[in-house]
Amino acid sequence: MTHRSTSVFLRAGLTRKILRAGWGLGLALLAGCAAPHDPNAVGGASTNAANPASPNANGVAHGVANAGAGANAAAAELRGTGDLGVAIERTTGAIQIIDTTHHQRLAVVKGLGDLSHASVVYSRDERYAYVFGRDGGLTRVDLLSARITHRIVQAGNSIGGAVSQDGRVVAAQNYEPGGIRLFDAQTLEPLADIAAIGPDGQRSKVVGLADLPGHKLAAALFDAGQIWIIDIADPRHPRITRLDAGRQPYDALVTPDGRWYLAGLFGEDGMALVDLWQTPLTVRKILSDYGRGRERLPVYKMPHLRGWAVAQDQVWLPAVGHHEVLVADKAHDWQQAGRVALLGQPIFAIARPDGRQVWVNFAFPDNGKVQVIDTAQRKVIKTLAPCRGVLHMEFTPKADQVWLSCRDDNRMEVWDTQKLERIATLPINNPSGIFFTARAQRFGM
Amino acid sequence: MTHRSTSVFLRAGLTRKILRAGWGLGLALLAGCAAPHDPNAVGGASTNAANPASPNANGVAHGVANAGAGANAAAAELRGTGDLGVAIERTTGAIQIIDTTHHQRLAVVKGLGDLSHASVVYSRDERYAYVFGRDGGLTRVDLLSARITHRIVQAGNSIGGAVSQDGRVVAAQNYEPGGIRLFDAQTLEPLADIAAIGPDGQRSKVVGLADLPGHKLAAALFDAGQIWIIDIADPRHPRITRLDAGRQPYDALVTPDGRWYLAGLFGEDGMALVDLWQTPLTVRKILSDYGRGRERLPVYKMPHLRGWAVAQDQVWLPAVGHHEVLVADKAHDWQQAGRVALLGQPIFAIARPDGRQVWVNFAFPDNGKVQVIDTAQRKVIKTLAPCRGVLHMEFTPKADQVWLSCRDDNRMEVWDTQKLERIATLPINNPSGIFFTARAQRFGM
Numbered sequence: 001m002t003h004r005s006t007s008v009f010l011r012a013g014l015t016r017k018i019l020r021a022g023w024g025l026g027l028a029l030l031a032g033c034a035a036p037h038d039p040n041a042v043g044g045a046s047t048n049a050a051n052p053a054s055p056n057a058n059g060v061a062h063g064v065a066n067a068g069a070g071a072n073a074a075a076a077e078l079r080g081t082g083d084l085g086v087a088i089e090r091t092t093g094a095i096q097i098i099d100t101t102h103h104q105r106l107a108v109v110k111g112l113g114d115l116s117h118a119s120v121v122y123s124r125d126e127r128y129a130y131v132f133g134r135d136g137g138l139t140r141v142d143l144l145s146a147r148i149t150h151r152i153v154q155a156g157n158s159i160g161g162a163v164s165q166d167g168r169v170v171a172a173q174n175y176e177p178g179g180i181r182l183f184d185a186q187t188l189e190p191l192a193d194i195a196a197i198g199p200d201g202q203r204s205k206v207v208g209l210a211d212l213p214g215h216k217l218a219a220a221l222f223d224a225g226q227i228w229i230i231d232i233a234d235p236r237h238p239r240i241t242r243l244d245a246g247r248q249p250y251d252a253l254v255t256p257d258g259r260w261y262l263a264g265l266f267g268e269d270g271m272a273l274v275d276l277w278q279t280p281l282t283v284r285k286i287l288s289d290y291g292r293g294r295e296r297l298p299v300y301k302m303p304h305l306r307g308w309a310v311a312q313d314q315v316w317l318p319a320v321g322h323h324e325v326l327v328a329d330k331a332h333d334w335q336q337a338g339r340v341a342l343l344g345q346p347i348f349a350i351a352r353p354d355g356r357q358v359w360v361n362f363a364f365p366d367n368g369k370v371q372v373i374d375t376a377q378r379k380v381i382k383t384l385a386p387c388r389g390v391l392h393m394e395f396t397p398k399a400d401q402v403w404l405s406c407r408d409d410n411r412m413e414v415w416d417t418q419k420l421e422r423i424a425t426l427p428i429n430n431p432s433g434i435f436f437t438a439r440a441q442r443f444g445m
Numbered sequence: 446m447t448h449r450s451t452s453v454f455l456r457a458g459l460t461r462k463i464l465r466a467g468w469g470l471g472l473a474l475l476a477g478c479a480a481p482h483d484p485n486a487v488g489g490a491s492t493n494a495a496n497p498a499s500p501n502a503n504g505v506a507h508g509v510a511n512a513g514a515g516a517n518a519a520a521a522e523l524r525g526t527g528d529l530g531v532a533i534e535r536t537t538g539a540i541q542i543i544d545t546t547h548h549q550r551l552a553v554v555k556g557l558g559d560l561s562h563a564s565v566v567y568s569r570d571e572r573y574a575y576v577f578g579r580d581g582g583l584t585r586v587d588l589l590s591a592r593i594t595h596r597i598v599q600a601g602n603s604i605g606g607a608v609s610q611d612g613r614v615v616a617a618q619n620y621e622p623g624g625i626r627l628f629d630a631q632t633l634e635p636l637a638d639i640a641a642i643g644p645d646g647q648r649s650k651v652v653g654l655a656d657l658p659g660h661k662l663a664a665a666l667f668d669a670g671q672i673w674i675i676d677i678a679d680p681r682h683p684r685i686t687r688l689d690a691g692r693q694p695y696d697a698l699v700t701p702d703g704r705w706y707l708a709g710l711f712g713e714d715g716m717a718l719v720d721l722w723q724t725p726l727t728v729r730k731i732l733s734d735y736g737r738g739r740e741r742l743p744v745y746k747m748p749h750l751r752g753w754a755v756a757q758d759q760v761w762l763p764a765v766g767h768h769e770v771l772v773a774d775k776a777h778d779w780q781q782a783g784r785v786a787l788l789g790q791p792i793f794a795i796a797r798p799d800g801r802q803v804w805v806n807f808a809f810p811d812n813g814k815v816q817v818i819d820t821a822q823r824k825v826i827k828t829l830a831p832c833r834g835v836l837h838m839e840f841t842p843k844a845d846q847v848w849l850s851c852r853d854d855n856r857m858e859v860w861d862t863q864k865l866e867r868i869a870t871l872p873i874n875n876p877s878g879i880f881f882t883a884r885a886q887r888f889g890m
Binding site for chain 2: 076078079080081082083084101122123124125126127128143144145165166167211213214215257258259277311312313330331332353354355356376397398399400418437438440441442443
């Protein structure tokens with residue numbers, strides 16, 4: 001079942017103007033704009049490196065800021081981008097550009113709007129970060145010059161995005177109005193607007209957006225209870241396959257090989273699974289008795305799903321409304337292979353990239369704790385209390401470090417994943433998500 | 446069984462001198478040296494971009510060369526390094542720096558010695574390439590300024606290397622004299638020399654070197670028939686665990702998760718497998734009847750193994766002396782799950798990163814052909830005849846492109862892996878290996 005989108009198509013020549021587009025939403029395309037100039041700013045990324053991590057730092061100094069549009073980008077130094085990342089300051093509309101080799105903050109870039117639930121994806125060359133804000137803002141930041149190159153407000157409420165397999169398209173998934181919008185990855189020129197209209201004719205929130213092999217995207221429609229597989233080989237004319245998924249998919253992941261798309265269901269027990277190698281595509285329900293016969297606790301915060309949940313052949317999933325993670329065994333027809341009891345309601349369950357550990361953080365009131373699971377023994381081997389308000393965790397691609405964001409202590413912590421010891425602390429104002437550039441090389445990240 | 450190396454340890458202060466070290470081999474540490482200046486060179490990587498791929502090019506123009514030591518590195522432009530790569534010119538001692546986004550040659554760097562069987566690994570920031578030459582040369586090249594930053598001749602004959610999990614150590618595996626040498630990844634200062642002495646007291650060629658999680662390396666000793674797991678957490682004092690592996694391991698791979706180390710055996714049928722999660726470590730023989738009862742053909746060229754062989758839960762292995770690839774099923778206790786007949790003796794069997802295809806090239810006289818296997822159907826779906834002397838293949842990390850080196854036609858070809866169509870051609874003199882920077886983010890690559 002495919003469908004030609006009735007999108008509004010806009011030409012590149014219209015960029016740099018305020019556009020009033022046909023889907024009832026003002027679209028401000030501010031190509032080349034930059035954050036307000038800060039007279040105290042240190043110019044360029046190169047000189048900002050003189051702001052090393054302070055092991056006992058608390059609170060944040062904002063003397064480091066992006067250079068603004070007037071700065072000379074050539075002042076930034078040549079550097080590789082494979083060890084860079086972005087950390088979100090959720091209350092200031094700013095991001096930090098960080099270096100995982102030296103555990104350093106390189107620069108702060110301001111002017112990104114409401115970042116209270118922001119996420120980031122990367123260009124295929126790992127130079128540009130695409131930052132999705134709660135206010136519908138989509139900002140393209142040059143990590144090398146520490147400047148905003150393009151910024152648009154493309155929806156009323158956005159929760160994330162994806163970059164296509166070939167790197168040419170950046171896609172935004174939106175809550176309000178519900179849908180997916182496609183943009184040219186270099187210019188943020190709009191390419192297509194895919195309204196998330198369910199079988200009942202109503203708009204739906206979109207969750208779980210992931211890029212797939214074969215120039216496709218996958219997404220889940222919370223209100224409509226559907227999974228959509230979207231062919232964007234021609235990004236101005238996306239073709240949609242709609243599948244019924246179950247009640248209220250709240251988030252989803254694709255396995256790192258791009259084959260299996262798995263959506264968590266909030267409105268019922270179990271998860272919806274699509275084998276993307278199958279023709280025709282169908283949805284299959286797995287883990288459908290995971291909460292059966294047991295009362296679900298009040299859910300303070302929804303867990304997140306992403307390809308990081310895969311360790312070896314097993315997928316580690318935070319159980320909604322239960323103090324546990326579930327293990328689904330990909331190698332054995334996706335049967336439930338086990339469950340591990342935890343101290344609280346899990347939010348993120350993230351596998352160390354070698355799959356030997358899964359790290360879990362928690363909803364309030366347990367959000368000062370992190371539990372480390374040994375996946376071979378399937379048990380918690382360590383409970384850490386690193387700081388207050390652990391909102392996110394990000395592993396370096398070769399698994400030696402994990403970075404934690406400590407919202408209520410205004411810092412990030414870097415941990416050695418083998419010794420389970422803290423090795424560095426960096427100041428940052430109310431941090432939330434941390435995103436490393438290695439995500440550019442992976443499906444669904 | 447561990448062992449403290451009797452290495453010669455050298456201090457950083459001794460760099461820039463010719464050192465005569467204690468292992469009977471002259472070590473020329475030429476920190477900061479560069480290739481001979483070419484008066485026709487185009488200065489800096491930035492301006493070299495004006496040398497786009499020519500779809501019908503044949504033969505090679507060498508007007509593009511590295512800028513040499515005298516050039517101003519600041520003239521190079523800021524750019525991300527996630528979409529870069531290196532291609533070897535096997536007869537000229539030069540490498541090309543290539544860009545997979547624009548299918549462009551950015552620069553040529555000369556002066557790397559004998560590159561007739563060269564290979565490349567990358568720094569964790571994806572800025573520097575470490576090139577291992579057949580003459581024992583180890584050259585560190587800055588991809589951004591297109592300059593050699595350091596070059597040493599560290600052995601008589603080297604066939605490859607690895608970068609440690611944390612990026613701090615670069616290791617070389619040597620045929621002559623057989624052993625592994627560790628160097629500081631920034632300065633190429635020697636850290637340790639691990640002589641590959643077998644149970645009989647003889648030196649052995651070293652093959653299959655791979656970096657592992659937990660600050661370890663793995664390698665196989667061809668003559669000694671052993672696998673060594675080497676803890677390099679303290680790289681000046683490596684600790685070795687020695688395991689008997691079988692007769693003549695010729696190459697090896699570690700799975701992308703860093704858990705399974707698998708060595709191919711030339712002296713007997715089958716392969717040697719180590720589960721690196723097990724304590725104590727042991728070797729197990731798998732696929733031990735793969736050639737049983739069938740005569741082995743003369744072997745013109747040894748196949749290569751590496752983590753690229755893993756597609757989904759299955760490992761696709763070129764069979765030595767047979768016209769087929771074998772499939773070992775990791776999810777089912779490493780049993781042989783199938784074999785696929787091919788047109789000739791396979792050299793590389795490389796999985797597209799999403800695992801849906803495996804591409805195979807061949808030994809002489811079939812080295813003008815490439816076969817594409819669909820892994821779901823386990824059959825050849827296409828036989829390509831792209832050019833003469835296909836020596837190597839490299840996929841972009843998100844699987845949309847594969848680059849082929851065509852030695853006897855003096856070109857590289859870029860293919861669309863979905864349409865199975867050629868999309869670009871680049872001139873290069875007798876190319877062999879092609880290596881993309883995304884390898885920096887993976888174990889064993």
